[in-house]
Amino acid sequence: MHPFTYYEKRQHGTREFPAEYYYVDSRHPRYIMSAHWHTEWELIRIKSGNFTLLVDEIEILAKAGDVILLRDSMLHSGIPHECIYECFVFDLHGLFRTTEIVKQHLRPVYNLDILTQVYFPCDSCNVISLFVNALMDNCAKREDSKADKGLLELSVLGYLCNLFSYILQNRMYKTVPLESAHKSYRIDQIKAVLKYIEQNYGTNITLNDLAGIANMNPNYFCRVFQNVTQQTPMEYVIYYRVEQAAMMLVTTELSITAIAFASGFNDHSYFTKVFKSIKGVTPRVYRKGHA
Template identity: 40%
Template sequence: MQYINYRESRQRGTADFPIEYHHVSPTHPQYIMALHWHVEFELIRILSGSLKLTVDEEEYTAKAGSSCFIPAGTIHAGEPDNCVYECLVFDMNVLMNKNDDCCRLIRRVIDHQVELPHHFPDSRAGINRIVWSIFDASASKNEGYQLVVLGAMYQLFGTIFATHDYKPVPEKQTRTHRRILQLKQALEFMESSYNQPITLEEMAESVGMSPKYFCRFFHEMTHRTPVDYLNYYRIERACYQLMTTNLSITDVAYGSGFNDLSYFIKTFKKYKGTTPKKFLR
């Protein structure tokens, strides 16, 4: 699983079964879930530790035994704390069959007509039992696991509707929607230009804001300054390259937007608590 691009756009699973399963432990190349979004929906289950999850402008701490639901197109990020977690990224259209009643309910989720909870704590035992069965079947890859996954997904959303565990989406969320779109624009600019020199003025200009207002806006949305997040993203990108390519530390540094090796090492240690050389051991 790679959370490098802010907007992930690729085939999930197969065309016939567009559901993709990932197991993420501390040794995973992208253990920290950087801000990103994708056109599919996502389920996350926490096996151990905790995951500080940001979904649009809301924050949750998901602990072992809990699960999370991420709507399509939603900006989200996760900071694990001694955590092992799993993700299931899926195209909700896989549940759209010829049963009109089922399609009508699933369509309300796909079209964002209803808002489902983003976090199901471990106290939600009934919901989490269903989520666990989805993940267990996905991990097993036993013959017929696809039937188990689809059946459990119907059970999950059926239970949510049966218990009215959702709320209608207000017709107008103009300001919030606009802010999220602006953040996506800023993140796309960083993602496309991180390996080049970028000024604060250029980042602000990418969303039509003054540098001062952009700094305040970005911090409100991400709890980081723009420069801090850019450097954080560059180091995450560098980590991925160090673990998945044979590039030297120097080449990775320059390819990640740093023009000074010593500054790269200093910044790397700030975010990772170790040097690039020790990180590779």
């Protein structure tokens, strides 16, 4: 299990193929997508059910067959509803760093001189769906130990080229609006708060502490934070602490009481109650289930 962080620092894939595929259903430990961002791009395909996604304060209600394309550093979170979804996280520049003609045409995309469309409903973007379906299917085949990974990676790159070529040819993008600067600053303020939570979750954190990091008054900060993350600041602190506790339960031999205190809970009974409300089982049962 990888550490839970708001800013994902870990590398996805390898240097030769800097991309990684994830199949996510209700059994996945990260089924609910907490607010985070990374320097790679991400494709999400909804296989079944519905998914409520929040991307830089914009809510998307995605259904089976829909595709979401997230640019690097976009803050995003999501709540699945009886949903199975797939994610393909990739370093766009790294994948095509040796292909000059692709780099030339994708330079405005790399540099964010243009902002590609984020949401592609399957009923109005069927060509996009075809490319992404083929890409995800090849990613899934690549997980098979007997598969020819090299040929499947070549296919994935081909479908990714087709995807961006189609987006650019059909002008499924917009230029950067001037009014986006204020919104970007507000998102950066929330990112600073999330980093603070990541670094200090084991200590006492107050609403005033977080509002001060964002340089906002507490009432306004609560509204902005909830718009971005779909949770109040203190709900998010508790959720983050539970995620860290869950990681420690399966990666260390610390006692449950020690883990409770290390993750910021001062009362064992309260920790157990909160953990069960989020994970569905007690810490002890969770540890046994992941032994």
